[in-house]
Amino acid sequence: MTVAEAADRGQHGWVVLDSELAHEEVVGDFVLDGLEQGDCVLLAGMGARDENVRRRLQRAGVELSASPDRGPATLRAVPPDPAALVASVDSALDDGFPGVRFSGAITEPGTSPFEPIVDELARTRPLTVLCPYLRSLLGPGQETALDHLHDDRVHAPAAYDDDAFRLSCRGEALRLTGELDGSNTEALRAVLAATAGQDGDSRVWDVSGLHFLDVSAADALVAAAGPPPGLTVRGATPLLGRLVTAVAADSPDAEVRVRTAPHTEGPVA
Known part of the structure; x- marks a missing residue:
């Protein structure tokens, strides 16, 4: 499955990435696809990676600034706290967005603590999720376990x-x-x-x-x-x-x- 297909289907997906450049490319695709479809995009734990995504969107001609004329912000940073995500998703929906996309950066080994929260939200709200795992942080057998936690796996090969x-x-x-x-x-x-x-x-x-x-x-x-x-x-x-x-x-x-x-x-x- 591609990033665009994951966005179209509105499910709880994941991807294994081999580098920071892969993160920039794949998460950038996910964000851009969501914005082009009129969704609000939430990003957590991005740090310096946020600038790479914003630069990518700017080059694509995407206007991100919120104003009374343009309406609520379409790209929002959210706290790296799973408990706070429900309010962020509901706030975006209350602002009139037809759907919400959520991704970010997973920088610690093991399964992201967001997984159970986003899984429930994806079942009860119009939420599309992409969980980006760096291969270097995955332990033996973890890919198989993560396959079972998600609806679909995005493939992002590089030449x-x-x-x-x-x-x-x-x-x-x-x-x-x-x-x-x-x-x-x-x-x-x-x-x-x-x-x-x-x-x-x-x-x-x-x-x-x-x-x-x-x-x-x-x-x-x-x-x-x-x-x-x-x-x-x-x-x-x-x-x-x-x-x-x-x-x-x-x-x-x-x-x-x-x-x-x-x-x-x-x-x-």
Whole structure:
């Protein structure tokens, strides 16, 4: 099951993640899918991860600010206290949202103390839950036990993930998350190999999760675009878009189309 399917079904799901970048990508998908469907999204225990999710939403053009004109906040931080979650969910429903999504960050070994609370809430309220467990914190046999605690398991495979850069697929697109520079040769090889394996008429990269791209990496990526039908780069910050466009201009045989994100500059070098 995918993240989008979990959101559509409104159930109590879970996922095993291999890195912080996987968390950023998968929880970010879950949040974005929920907001696009008009739900209120509650996040617990995020800490510094909250900024990554908000940056992702900003690049997607999502407006999060609450005001009298826009109505109640659609993304809310909730206390890392399972006993307080019922009130947070009911408050969102009282504000008129058709449904509520709940996720966050599980940073301690063992089963999250939220599990029994969210299981009951998912049965009695229009609540969709995604419980993100880091593989490094799971003990022997715990995956089997967690399967029994949840309605469904979300699968989030990666073609490459070294916790500095992550490459995965969603639909037709290759998704680049994290930092990519010319010194990370293994990551570059993974991108080039995956690009070569894409269908000739649908070579698409989603770079909305890319935090950093240097010139040497951009040069290698543009070289992979090749002649028509070439490559579409979507979700780029304006700054990253300018870098890729400038590099492509020096490679007349490569056809690259850049679709920039609605907001936010991003670091390139």
